[in-house]
Amino acid sequence: MPVDPVLAFYGDCAFYTALVLYLVAMVLQTVEYAAQRSAEPVGARAGDGGGVVTLTWPPGESAPRSRAARAGRVAVSLTVLGAAVHGVSLLLRGLAAGRVPWGNMYEFTSAVCFVAVVAWLVVLVRQRDIAPALRELGGFVLLPVVILLTLAGTVLYAEAAPLVPALNSYWIAIHVSAASIASGMLLVAGVASALYLVRIRFEARQAGGSRFAGRLPGSALLDRLAYRTTVVAFPIWTFMVITGAVWAEAAWGRYWGWDPKETVALVVWVVYACYLHARATAGWRGARSAWINVLGFAALLFNLFFINIVVAGLHSYAGL
Amino acid sequence: MGRLQPGVAFLRNTWRGLTSMRTALVLLFLLALGALPGALLPQYSLNPEQVDQYYADHRWLAPVLDRLGFFEVFASPWFAAIYLLLFISLVGCLVPRSGEYVRQLRAVPVATPRNLARLPHHRRATVEATAAESIEAARRRLRGWRIRERTEPTGAVTLSAERGYAREAGNLVFHFAVLGLLVSFAVGTLFGYEGQTIVKADGSQFCNSGPYAYDSFTPGTMVDGTGLAPFCTRINDFEPTYLPSGQPQQFRADIDYQDADGLASGQWQPYQLAVNEPLRLDSARLYLLGHGYAPEFTVTFPGGQQRTGAIQWRPVDLATQLSEGATKFDPPGVTDPAQLRERQLAITGLFAPTAALRGELLSSSFPQPLDPAVAVDVLKGDLGNNSGRGQSIFGIDESMVEQGRLERVARENLRPGESLRLDDGTVVRFDGVTRWVSLQVSHDPAQLWVLTFALLVLGGLGLSLTIKRRRFWVRATPAGSHDPDGRTVIELGGLARTEAAGYGEEFERIADGLLASGAAAPLAAVGTSRKDGD
Numbered sequence: 001m002p003v004d005p006v007l008a009f010y011g012d013c014a015f016y017t018a019l020v021l022y023l024v025a026m027v028l029q030t031v032e033y034a035a036q037r038s039a040e041p042v043g044a045r046a047g048d049g050g051g052v053v054t055l056t057w058p059p060g061e062s063a064p065r066s067r068a069a070r071a072g073r074v075a076v077s078l079t080v081l082g083a084a085v086h087g088v089s090l091l092l093r094g095l096a097a098g099r100v101p102w103g104n105m106y107e108f109t110s111a112v113c114f115v116a117v118v119a120w121l122v123v124l125v126r127q128r129d130i131a132p133a134l135r136e137l138g139g140f141v142l143l144p145v146v147i148l149l150t151l152a153g154t155v156l157y158a159e160a161a162p163l164v165p166a167l168n169s170y171w172i173a174i175h176v177s178a179a180s181i182a183s184g185m186l187l188v189a190g191v192a193s194a195l196y197l198v199r200i201r202f203e204a205r206q207a208g209g210s211r212f213a214g215r216l217p218g219s220a221l222l223d224r225l226a227y228r229t230t231v232v233a234f235p236i237w238t239f240m241v242i243t244g245a246v247w248a249e250a251a252w253g254r255y256w257g258w259d260p261k262e263t264v265a266l267v268v269w270v271v272y273a274c275y276l277h278a279r280a281t282a283g284w285r286g287a288r289s290a291w292i293n294v295l296g297f298a299a300l301l302f303n304l305f306f307i308n309i310v311v312a313g314l315h316s317y318a319g320l
Numbered sequence: 321m322g323r324l325q326p327g328v329a330f331l332r333n334t335w336r337g338l339t340s341m342r343t344a345l346v347l348l349f350l351l352a353l354g355a356l357p358g359a360l361l362p363q364y365s366l367n368p369e370q371v372d373q374y375y376a377d378h379r380w381l382a383p384v385l386d387r388l389g390f391f392e393v394f395a396s397p398w399f400a401a402i403y404l405l406l407f408i409s410l411v412g413c414l415v416p417r418s419g420e421y422v423r424q425l426r427a428v429p430v431a432t433p434r435n436l437a438r439l440p441h442h443r444r445a446t447v448e449a450t451a452a453e454s455i456e457a458a459r460r461r462l463r464g465w466r467i468r469e470r471t472e473p474t475g476a477v478t479l480s481a482e483r484g485y486a487r488e489a490g491n492l493v494f495h496f497a498v499l500g501l502l503v504s505f506a507v508g509t510l511f512g513y514e515g516q517t518i519v520k521a522d523g524s525q526f527c528n529s530g531p532y533a534y535d536s537f538t539p540g541t542m543v544d545g546t547g548l549a550p551f552c553t554r555i556n557d558f559e560p561t562y563l564p565s566g567q568p569q570q571f572r573a574d575i576d577y578q579d580a581d582g583l584a585s586g587q588w589q590p591y592q593l594a595v596n597e598p599l600r601l602d603s604a605r606l607y608l609l610g611h612g613y614a615p616e617f618t619v620t621f622p623g624g625q626q627r628t629g630a631i632q633w634r635p636v637d638l639a640t641q642l643s644e645g646a647t648k649f650d651p652p653g654v655t656d657p658a659q660l661r662e663r664q665l666a667i668t669g670l671f672a673p674t675a676a677l678r679g680e681l682l683s684s685s686f687p688q689p690l691d692p693a694v695a696v697d698v699l700k701g702d703l704g705n706n707s708g709r710g711q712s713i714f715g716i717d718e719s720m721v722e723q724g725r726l727e728r729v730a731r732e733n734l735r736p737g738e739s740l741r742l743d744d745g746t747v748v749r750f751d752g753v754t755r756w757v758s759l760q761v762s763h764d765p766a767q768l769w770v771l772t773f774a775l776l777v778l779g780g781l782g783l784s785l786t787i788k789r790r791r792f793w794v795r796a797t798p799a800g801s802h803d804p805d806g807r808t809v810i811e812l813g814g815l816a817r818t819e820a821a822g823y824g825e826e827f828e829r830i831a832d833g834l835l836a837s838g839a840a841a842p843l844a845a846v847g848t849s850r851k852d853g854d
C-alpha cells in the first residue's frame with residue numbers, strides 16, 4: 001500500500017502542534033505551581049494498609065478565583081486539547097502509511113507520550129475530589145513528555161513508510177500497543193515516585209524544608225498515585241512480554257532468545273515485581289519501594305533508547 | 321537429641337531466611353542485575369564475532385570477563401545459582417502459603433471488634449427497625465460475602481463479613497505458574513534443538529536427516545542428533561519485493577515440503593514460506609530467516625575442461641545486498657597433492673546486485689539484481705584446505721597469501737557473460753547469479769507448556785491485583801428498655817485488608833444502602849469514613 005504524503009504531512013503538523021500545546025500547558029502549570037502557597041495537607045498520614053489516607057485541605061487553599069488556579073485550569077484544558085491533536089497525529093500517521101502508527105522509534109515514542117498524557121488525564125478525572133491538589137503535578141508529567149516528544153520529532157524522526165517484512169504481522173498491533181500503553185502509564189508512576197522521594201525528605205524535616213517540595217501534595221497521595229498506576233500497568237507489561245514471546249516464536253524461530261531487548265524487558269518486569277514485593281515487605285515500604293519504581297522507569301527508558309540505538313539486536317526498529 | 325538441636329535450628333533458620341520475603345526481594349534484584357551484562361556485553365550464543373571484536377578491543381579485560389562467564393551469562397553458573405535459589409525460595413514460600421490459604425478458606429470471618437469506631441471506616445445510626453430486621457437486611461445486602469452471625473452477651477447481634485478470597489488464590493496461581501514456566505523453559509532447552517542452513521532458491525533441497533545437514537546446529541543437552549523430525553523441503557523460488565527507496569516489502573519463498581507421510585508416499589506439498597509465517601510440522605518448525613546471492617562462475621581450464629561453481633556469498637550491506645565471498649575450484653584431473661597445491665583457484669571479492677561504480681570501486685545502489693556485477697580477485701596456488709584447519713566458506717585463508725603460497729593472478733570487474741583470461745590460458749567467466757535463503761529448523765517440545773503457564777501467570781496476576789480483600793461488620797444493638805419506640809442502634813465498620821484498596825466509596829455505598837433499607841430512615845447518624853479517593 002503506497003504512503004499518502006498529504007495525510008502524512010498533516011499528521012506531522014498535528015504532532016508538532018500537540019508538542020507546542022503541551023509546552024504551553026507545562027509553562028502555565030509551572031506558573032500555577034510557583035504561585036501556590038505551600039500546600040500542606042493537614043493530617044496526611046499513611047494508614048495501616050499504607051493506603052488509607054486522610055486528606056483535608058486547609059481552607060483557602062487553591063482559592064478558586066486566584067489567577068494561578070486559572071492558569072492551572074487553562075493548562076489542563078490545553079493538555080486535553082494537546083492530547084486530542086496528538087491522537088489525531090497518530091491516526092493520520094496510521095492512515096497515511098496504511099498500518100498501525102507505531103512502526104518505528106519516532107512513532108513509538110510519540111505513542112508512549114500520548115498514553116502518558118491520557119493516563120494522566122484519566123487520573124485527574126477519576127480523582128476529581130482531590131483534583132486541585134493533583135493538578136499542580138501536571139507540569140511534572142508534561143516535562144518528560146515534552147522532552148521525549150522533542151527527541152522523537154528531531155533525532156528519531158522518520159518519514160511515513162510501510163512496515164519492513166519482519167514487523168509486518170498482526171502481532172505488532174497487539175504487542176507494541178501493549179508496550180506503549182504500559183510504558184506511558186509507568187511514566188506517570190515514575191514521576192509520582194520521584195516526587196514522592198522529594199516530598200518525604202521535606203516531610204522528614206518539616207520546618208524550613210525547600211519551598212519547592214513544600215508545594216507538592218502529601219507523600220501518601222503521591223505514593224498511592226504511583227502504586228495504583230503501576231498496578232494497572234504491570235499486568236499490561238506482562239502481557240506485552242508474553243505476546244512478544246509469541247511473536248518471536250513466529251518470526252525468529254524461538255519464543256525466547258535472550259536478545260538484548262527481550263532481556264531488558266524482562267529486567268524491567270523483574271524490577272517492577274520487586275516494587276510490588278517491596279511494598280509487602282517490612283522495612284521496604286515507602287522510600288525504598290519508591291526508589292525501585294524510579295529505577296524501573298529508568299530501566300524502561302534505557303531499554304527504549306540505549307538498547308535500541310546502541311546495542312544492536314534483532315529488535316532495532318526501522319527508520320533510525 | 322540435645323546434640324542435634326543446634327544443627328536442626330541452623331537448618332531451620334537457613335530455610336526460614338531463604339524463604340523470607342526479604343530474601344525473595346534480594347534474589348529478584350540479583351536476577352535483574354545479573355541479566356543486565358547479558359544484554360550489554362556481546363554473547364557467544366548470539367554473536368560470537370562481536371565477542372572476538374571485544375577481545376580485540378579490550379585485551380586485558382576480555383579474558384577476565386570471559387573467565388567469569390560474562391560472555392555467556394545465561395549459561396553461567398552464577399546466573400543459574402540465582403535462579404535456583406529463587407526457585408527454592410519460591411517453593412519454600414508457596415508450600416506454607418498454600419496450606420495457610422486452605423485454612424483461611426475454611427475459617428469463619430473474625431468476630432466483630434468491640435470498638436468499631438476505631439476502624440478506618442465507620443458509621444453509626446439509630447433506626448426504627450428491630451435488630452433482627454436490620455441484620456436480615458444486612459445479610460441481603462452482603463450477598464456474596466462470607467458471613468458469620470454472632471450474638472453478643474449484651475444482646476447485640478453482629479455480622480462479620482469478608483470477601484476477596486480469590487485475591488490470594490490469584491497470587492498463588494501466579495507464583496505456581498512462575499514455577500511451571502521456569503520448569504517448562506528448562507525442559508525446552510534440554511530436549512529441543514535449533515539448526516540453520518543455507519539453501520539455493522533454484523530447486524535445491526534440504527532434508528532434516530541429522531546435524532550434518534546443517535551449517536550450524538544447537539542441540540539441547542538431551543538431544544544426540546538422531547531421530548530428528550523427518551522432513552524434506554525444496555526451495556523453488558525466492559523473489560523478494562522492495563519499495564523504490566530500497567526498503568524491503570515482502571520476503572516470501574515458494575517451497576515444497578514432505579513431512580513423514582509425504583516422505584513415505586513421495587508426495588510434495590506446496591507452501592509459501594515467509595518471514596512471520598513459518599511452516600509448522602508435527603515436531604519441527606521451518607523458518608525463513610535471511611537471504612542473499614550466489615554468483616555463478618564457470619572456469620575453463622587450459623585443457624578445455626570446464627567447472628561451474630555457485631557458492632553463497634554473504635551480504636555485507638543488508639540495505640543494498642552488496643555481498644562478499646569466495647568461490648573455490650580444484651583443477652580437474654589433478655590427483656597429485658603437490659600439483660594440486662600449485663594450481664587451486666579462488667575467486668573472491670564483491671558482488672553488487674545493482675552495480676554502482678566509483679572509478680573502479682564497486683558498490684551497490686539497490687538490493688534487486690537490476691545490473692549485477694562482480695569485482696573479483698582471482699588467486700592461484702594453495703588454498704590451504706588440506707591443512708586440517710577449518711575455513712570460512714566466505715573467504716580465503718589469508719595466511720596462505722601471506723606465506724606467498726597463494727598469489728593474486730588477476731583483478732577485474734565483470735558483468736554477466738563477461739570473462740577474464742589468466743596468463744596460463746585459464747578463462748574465468750561470470751555467468752550470472754542465483755539467490756539463496758537461510759532457513760532455520762526449530763524443535764521445542766515444551767513450548768505449549770510455556771505458553772500455558774505464561775497465561776496462568778497473567779490470569780493469576782490479574783486476579784491478585786484487581787480483587788480487593790475487605791471486611792465489613794454490623795452490630796445491631798437494641799436501643800434499650802428505656803427507648804419506647806423499640807429502636808435499634810446500628811454500627812458499621814469496614815477494613816480494607818489490601819493496600820490502597822480504595823474502600824471508602826464502596827463502604828459508604830453499602831452503608832447508605834443498609835441504613836436506608838433498614839426499614840426506616842436513620843434518625844440520627846454519625847459517621848466517619850476517611851476519604852481515600854475513589
Ligand code: HEM
Binds near residue numbers: 280342344
Ligand atoms: C521468580 C520469583 C518471583 C516473582 C517473579 C514474583 C512476582 C510477584 C509479583 C509480580 C507479585 C505482585 C502480584 C501479586 O500480588 O500477585 C508478587 C506478590 C507476592 N509475592 Fe512474589 N514473586 C516471586 C517470588 C516470590 C517468593 C520467593 C516469595 C516468598 C518469599 C514471594 C512472595 C510474595 C507475596 C507474599 C506476595 C504478595 C504481596 C502482596 O500481598 O501484595 N514471591 N510476587
